[in-house]
Amino acid sequence: EIVLTQSPDFQSVTPKEKLTITCRASQYIGTSLHWYQKKPDRSPTLLIKYASQSISGVPSRFSGSGSGTDFTLTIDGLEAEDAAAYYCHQSSSLPWTFGQGTKVEIK
Amino acid sequence: QITLKESGPTLVKPTQTLTLTCTFSGFSLSTTGVGVGWIRQPPGKALEWIAVIYWDDDKRYSPSLNSRLTITKDTSKNQVVLTMTNMDPVDTATYYCAHRREYSFFDYWGQGTLVTVSS
Numbered sequence: 004e005i006v007l008t009q010s011p012d013f014q015s016v017t018p019k020e021k022l023t024i025t026c027r028a029s030q031y032i033g034t035s036l037h038w039y040q041k042k043p044d045r046s047p048t049l050l051i052k053y054a055s056q057s058i059s060g061v062p063s064r065f066s067g068s069g070s071g072t073d074f075t076l077t078i079d080g081l082e083a084e085d086a087a088a089y090y091c092h093q094s095s096s097l098p099w100t101f102g103q104g105t106k107v108e109i110k
Numbered sequence: 111q112i113t114l115k116e117s118g119p120t121l122v123k124p125t126q127t128l129t130l131t132c133t134f135s136g137f138s139l140s141t142t143g144v145g146v147g148w149i150r151q152p153p154g155k156a157l158e159w160i161a162v163i164y165w166d167d168d169k170r171y172s173p174s175l176n177s178r179l180t181i182t183k184d185t186s187k188n189q190v191v192l193t194m195t196n197m198d199p200v201d202t203a204t205y206y207c208a209h210r211r212e213y214s215f216f217d218y219w220g221q222g223t224l225v226t227v228s229s
Contacts, residue, residue: 041157048219052215102156104156
């Protein structure tokens with residue numbers, strides 16, 4: 004099973020800041036890595052597919068990069084509505100797995 | 111517009127069998143490449159993939175739950191049904207169904223249904 008390890012687990016940031024979340028895979032997964040946003044009592048929403056491809060309707064402040072085993076999600080210019088948990092997810096091999104999540108708090 | 115909605119019991123007793131139904135619209139599970147998956151999130155914990163079924167009736171299960179799971183589809187009703195046997199309090203979670211695209215990511219999710227396992 005591929006383990007995805009995210010860092011940090013928690014981050015408190017001020018609006019307009021730039022935040023980078025990393026996701027490291029325990030083995031090579033190419034670009035089969037996707038990012039989701041999860042707000043309390045809401046269903047997850049897809050932010051980035053295949054490591055760096057944008058999703059229609061997702062604000063441009065969200066971007067992704069990486070390949071192989073190391074990936075990053077960047078939120079450039081945080082807004083209050085970005086308070087949420089963020090999860091990476093690999094679809095390279097079964098069983099598909101998620102990272103443990105990064106909780107983002109807006110000060 | 112793709113929508114999905116989960117339905118089923120909110121409370122089950124330990125050892126009972128859970129049956130959840132995902133009713134969807136905006137796509138067909140007979141279309142090549144389409145899949146519907148189940149993902150759960152225990153309170154305060156991370157997302158966990160459970161199972162998926164594809165247009166061609168190919169089914170995949172999480173190895174850790176494989177012996178307890180069955181996923182089926184009814185294409186005419188636009189429904190996917192997940193059954194999980196021998197429920198335990200650790201199975202308490204919000205269960206989501208989601209549309210799987212390109213055999214890769216989940217792009218549309220249901221609202222989720224909280225299932226509590228308690229006697």
